[in-house]
Amino acid sequence: MSGYDVENEVRLVQLHLKRLGKKQANGTYTCTFGDFFADEQVEQIFESLVGSLKAAKKRGVIDFPGQMLLMPTHKNVILTLKEELDPNGPQPHLPKASK
Numbered sequence: 001m002s003g004y005d006v007e008n009e010v011r012l013v014q015l016h017l018k019r020l021g022k023k024q025a026n027g028t029y030t031c032t033f034g035d036f037f038a039d040e041q042v043e044q045i046f047e048s049l050v051g052s053l054k055a056a057k058k059r060g061v062i063d064f065p066g067q068m069l070l071m072p073t074h075k076n077v078i079l080t081l082k083e084e085l086d087p088n089g090p091q092p093h094l095p096k097a098s099k
Contacts, residue, residue, distance in 0.1 A: 009052040010059055011092035014085040016042055017062060021081055028082055033064070034075030045094060053079070 020039055021029030036042055037049065046052050050069060056062040061083040069077055085092070 006055050007090070008092050009046070010056045010061060011085055011090065012045060013052050013056040014061055014081060014083070015092050016045070017079055017081040018084060021079070028080050029084075030078050030080050032075060033069045033077045033079055034071065036079055037071050037075070 016039065017031055017036065018029050020036055020042075021031040023029055042049065053062065053064070053069060054067070057064065061081070063080045063082055064077055066074070066077070
C-alpha cells in the first residue's frame with residue numbers, strides 16, 4: 001500500500017468521530033462502532049477502518065475497550081474521541097482513489 005498516510009487516517013477518524021459523536025460533559029465525544037461503521041461518508045473514506053481505529057487508539061486520540069472491533073459483534077461498543085483535531089495543525093485530506 002504505497003502512499004498510505006497513517007497520520008492522515010488518524011486525523012480523519014478524529015474529524016468523523018466528532019461529527020458523528022455526542023459531546024459528553026467531560027468534553028469528549030462518543031459514538032457507537034456500529035453508527036461509525038455504517039455512516040456513508042466513513043464507508044467511502046476508509047480503506048481499512050479497523051486499522052485506522054487501532055492507529056488512532058495507539059496514538060491516544062480515541063479509546064475503546066479491547067484491541068480490535070468487528071461488525072456486527074462489536075456494534076454497540078462505544079468509541080470515545082479523547083483528543084479533538086487541532087484546528088491549527090495539519091488538516092485531513094481525502095485519500096486518493098487507487099487504480
